[in-house]
Amino acid sequence: MKPPKNPTLAEVGEQAAINVIIAHAPSSRNGDDAAVLPHAAPNSRMVVTTDMLVENRHFSLDWSTPAEIGRKAITQNFADVEAMGARPIAALLGLSVPSYTRLGFVSDLARGIAQRVGDYGAELVGGDITDGEAIVISVTAIGQLGGSIPALTLDAARPGQILIASGEIGASAAGYALLKRFGRDGVPREFMPLIQSHCATKIPRGRGFVARTAGVTAMTDNSDGLVHDLETMARRSGVTINVDSAGISPSPLMRKAAELLSADPWEWVLSGGEDHTLLATTNCAPPVGFRRIGLVNKQHFHRLVTVDHKTPDYTAGWNSF
Amino acid sequence: MKPPKNPTLAEVGEQAAINVIIAHAPSSRNGDDAAVLPHAAPNSRMVVTTDMLVENRHFSLDWSTPAEIGRKAITQNFADVEAMGARPIAALLGLSVPSYTRLGFVSDLARGIAQRVGDYGAELVGGDITDGEAIVISVTAIGQLGGSIPALTLDAARPGQILIASGEIGASAAGYALLKRFGRDGVPREFMPLIQSHCATKIPRGRGFVARTAGVTAMTDNSDGLVHDLETMARRSGVTINVDSAGISPSPLMRKAAELLSADPWEWVLSGGEDHTLLATTNCAPPVGFRRIGLVNKQHFHRLVTVDHKTPDYTAGWNSF
Numbered sequence: 001m002k003p004p005k006n007p008t009l010a011e012v013g014e015q016a017a018i019n020v021i022i023a024h025a026p027s028s029r030n031g032d033d034a035a036v037l038p039h040a041a042p043n044s045r046m047v048v049t050t051d052m053l054v055e056n057r058h059f060s061l062d063w064s065t066p067a068e069i070g071r072k073a074i075t076q077n078f079a080d081v082e083a084m085g086a087r088p089i090a091a092l093l094g095l096s097v098p099s100y101t102r103l104g105f106v107s108d109l110a111r112g113i114a115q116r117v118g119d120y121g122a123e124l125v126g127g128d129i130t131d132g133e134a135i136v137i138s139v140t141a142i143g144q145l146g147g148s149i150p151a152l153t154l155d156a157a158r159p160g161q162i163l164i165a166s167g168e169i170g171a172s173a174a175g176y177a178l179l180k181r182f183g184r185d186g187v188p189r190e191f192m193p194l195i196q197s198h199c200a201t202k203i204p205r206g207r208g209f210v211a212r213t214a215g216v217t218a219m220t221d222n223s224d225g226l227v228h229d230l231e232t233m234a235r236r237s238g239v240t241i242n243v244d245s246a247g248i249s250p251s252p253l254m255r256k257a258a259e260l261l262s263a264d265p266w267e268w269v270l271s272g273g274e275d276h277t278l279l280a281t282t283n284c285a286p287p288v289g290f291r292r293i294g295l296v297n298k299q300h301f302h303r304l305v306t307v308d309h310k311t312p313d314y315t316a317g318w319n320s321f
Numbered sequence: 322m323k324p325p326k327n328p329t330l331a332e333v334g335e336q337a338a339i340n341v342i343i344a345h346a347p348s349s350r351n352g353d354d355a356a357v358l359p360h361a362a363p364n365s366r367m368v369v370t371t372d373m374l375v376e377n378r379h380f381s382l383d384w385s386t387p388a389e390i391g392r393k394a395i396t397q398n399f400a401d402v403e404a405m406g407a408r409p410i411a412a413l414l415g416l417s418v419p420s421y422t423r424l425g426f427v428s429d430l431a432r433g434i435a436q437r438v439g440d441y442g443a444e445l446v447g448g449d450i451t452d453g454e455a456i457v458i459s460v461t462a463i464g465q466l467g468g469s470i471p472a473l474t475l476d477a478a479r480p481g482q483i484l485i486a487s488g489e490i491g492a493s494a495a496g497y498a499l500l501k502r503f504g505r506d507g508v509p510r511e512f513m514p515l516i517q518s519h520c521a522t523k524i525p526r527g528r529g530f531v532a533r534t535a536g537v538t539a540m541t542d543n544s545d546g547l548v549h550d551l552e553t554m555a556r557r558s559g560v561t562i563n564v565d566s567a568g569i570s571p572s573p574l575m576r577k578a579a580e581l582l583s584a585d586p587w588e589w590v591l592s593g594g595e596d597h598t599l600l601a602t603t604n605c606a607p608p609v610g611f612r613r614i615g616l617v618n619k620q621h622f623h624r625l626v627t628v629d630h631k632t633p634d635y636t637a638g639w640n641s642f
Contacts, residue, residue: 009642017642031557033404033541034370034464036472039360046367048446049355050413050461054453083354092371094415094459099642125369128459130641132375138415138449138459140371143355151357220354236352320451321330321338321420 009106009131010099017129020107021093025114025124029090035125037090037142047143047151049080055135057320059199063179066105068200070112073139075201078120079221079276081143082203085152085212090125091117092140096132109137112200120205152212152219157237157281161217163294164286165247166207166278169226170265171197173272174254177261191257203276207289215284222279225271227305228317229279234304240297243307247293270307270314330427330452331420338450341428342414346435346445350411356446358411358463368464368472370401376456378641380520384500387426389521391433394460396522399441400542400597402464403524406473406533411446412438413461417453430458433521441526473533473540473601478558482538482602484615486568487528490547491586492518494593495575498582512578524597528610536605543600546592548626549638550600555625561618564628568614591628591635 009017022030029035037046051073053059059069078088093113097106106129117124125142145151157163175198178187187195196202203221211219218237220229226248234241250258250265258265281296303311330338343351350356358367372394374380380390399409414434418427427450438445446463466472496519499508508516517523524542532540539558541550547569555562571579571586579586602617624632 012642014641032472032474033401034368034407034462036405036466037367037369039366042363045360046358046463047355048358048369048411048413048461048463050415050447050459051449052415052417052451052453052457052459054417054451057452080354084357086355090369092369092461094371094373094461096373096375096457126371128372130373130375131378132373132457133455134453136373136417136453136457136459138371138373138457140369140413140415140461141355142367142369145357151353153353320335321333 006102006104008100008102009097012103014129016103017106020103021110024107024110025117027123027125029123029125035090043148045145047081047084047086047145048140049077050138050140051077053137063184064199066108067112069137070109071116071200073137074113074116075203076223076276077139077141079203081141082208083152083219083221083278084143084145085208085219086143086145087209088120088122088141088143090123090142093124093127094138095127095129096136098133099131149212152208152216152280154218154220154233155236157218157233157239157296159239159296159298161281161283161296162292163241163243163296164280164282164290165293166290167203167275168197168251169222169248169275169277170250170254170269170272172201172274173268174257174265175199177263177268178257181261191253194253194257197275201274201276203278204289207278211280211287211290214287216280216282216287219278219280222275222277223273225273225317227270227312227315231304238299240299241294241305242297242309243294243305245308247291267314270312271316273318327423327425329421329423330418333424335450337424338427341424342431345428345431346438348444348446350444350446362467364469366466368402368405368407368466369461370398371459371461372398374458384505385520387429388433390458391430392437392521394458395434395437396524397544397597398460398462400524402462403529404473404540404542404599405464405466406529406540407464407466408530409441409443409462409464411444411463414445414448415459416448416450417457419454420452470533473529473537475539475541475554475557478539478554478560478602478617480560480617480619482604482617483613484562484564484617485601485603485607485611486598486614487611488524488596488598489518489572490543490569490596490598491571491575491590491593493522493595494589495578495586496520498584498589499578502582512574515574515578518596522595522597524599525610528599532601532608532611535608537601537603537608540599540601543596543598544594546594546638548591548633548636552625559620561620562615562626563618563630564615564626566629568612588635591633592637594639
């Protein structure tokens with residue numbers, strides 16, 4: 001009897017699923033009870049972070065390919081490592097999937113994970129796969145923080161510093177809005193960059209590490225919404241932050257999408273999140289790849305975050321429940 | 322209006338859930354994009370591992386309290402760290418729960434996690450909480466491997482070494498069998514130690530680290546079934562392993578439970594798993610806390626693992642699908 005071409009996990013079992021993951025993302029560190037990670041240099045420290053993606057909450061198989069989901073899962077975790085000023089070196093994958101899931105799904109997901117992990121010169125060093133009702137992808141990212149310069153924390157923004165950013169803001173939310181309206185196949189071709197921003201988010205690699213060596217003191221990534229994430233930084237640092245709208249204004253493509261959808265692109269910019277753009281503060285000039293988008297001020301009791309010195313039009317952020 | 326006494330996560334939101342977790346398991350490293358972990362000593366390395374627990378696959382709220390589930394989640398991950406000969410120092414928690422989940426569940430789970438993490442002098446340093454259909458608990462454990470002695474890997478068993486173990490084998494499976502028959506409230510009181518072994522597994526802390534400094538070369542933990550886990554070690558090391566039944570025989574309490582259930586306690590011992598007992602090989606005398614349970618032999622083509630030089634009566638192991 002010929003084996004089925006794309007069997008289910010119930011048909012082939014756990015080991016076959018592990019095998020296809022390791023085939024796509026091999027690592028000499030994988031396969032024992034735990035993975036051993038060396039320290040690159042004296043004074044180096046590790047940073048660790050974890051994020052879960054739940055089917056139909058954080059992604060939809062109607063809109064994203066398994067490989068895109070794998071790339072997105074790594075990007076959002078590695079962005080948190082970069083946001084500390086560290087270099088991602090390894091990832092762990094926890095995967096819960098229904099037993100009727102096809103082996104091809106696991107294989108494609110692993111391919112996407114391996115691609116993005118490879119973009120960073122990092123490795124998938126271990127994981128766990130298990131039966132579950134919905135698809136839940138849990139990625140843990142591990143980074144190396146070399147040298148004795150402090151990590152880039154949320155509480156280190158200081159009055160007088162400039163606020164800087166390293167990428168587009170609002171593009172992921174624009175892609176999401178297009179997908180909701182048109183579905184993946186119905187989105188006009190010209191908007192593909194926005195769809196990619198949502199389905200397989202990518203950030204320039206190494207910017208966090210570079211920023212840390214170039215005088216940045218506080219950093220986070222735009223994951224839950226720009227105003228929301230900057231409010232967290234402002235609160236933790238005991239400062240207020242004013243953003244210049246000129247530095248964060250929607251791209252022409254986002255404006256075009258907004259026109260088509262009769263939406264306000266500023267909502268995507270101010271409360272969309274999920275771009276994982278790095279947001280930072282510094283006393284120095286913006287490092288390469290960053291632009292100035294605002295200024296850190298002393299604390300007063302008006303608002304933690306303003307745009308052009310006014311209350312932002314949109315302030316909502318992601319809440320899981 | 323008085324707030325509800327035990328509100329749902331839909332009522333109080335994500336931040337309230339994070340707050341109760343941090344209240345039970347505070348850490349100065351928690352709360353930024355990622356947690357920074359220092360290196361204790363020159364030559365020290367990190368070990369990392371992750372494991373998922375899915376409701377009604379790995380635990381049932383009918384049988385376990387949330388605090389027990391928290392303790393079990395940490396034990397099974399820290400056992401993997403110990404099995405490398407490392408010391409657990411930190412954990413990350415990924416938690417997916419339905420929005421109708423009570424805040425009290427999160428609080429009790431966090432209490433159990435904090436208890437077990439505290440048993441090891443470790444800390445919960447970060448995590449992620451999100452909405453999902455079923456409860457999925459993803460724990461990542463981080464350990465420190467101090468000094469230059471190699472980690473205790475699956476491929477380092479050598480012919481002539483003795484096989485050693487550090488705890489009861491089969492007790493968790495016995496507890497599971499009792500719960501299946503009687504439910505938590507119906508299990509006769511005398512069997513509570515077996516129920517505890519299943520619902521809130523505990524292993525003596527620090528044995529992995531001690532074993533590594535006392536000449537052990539290969540180590541794993543009994544998670545998927547004794548024969549199954551030893552087969553993995555034998556295959557990876559290119560050896561065969563013979564277990565002496567005298568070293569792994571069921572405890573009097575397990576025998577009593579087996580009699581009540583008309584079950585064979587040897588099935589629990591040989592294929593039960595989930596005890597997380599450390600299994601190791603060494604050329605030296607067993608370190609304190611370990612006993613001799615068998616011998617490592619050269620490879621021949623009979624079987625990877627024998628018990629009293631015969632094919633084991635039970636060889637099945639855990640398969641997620």
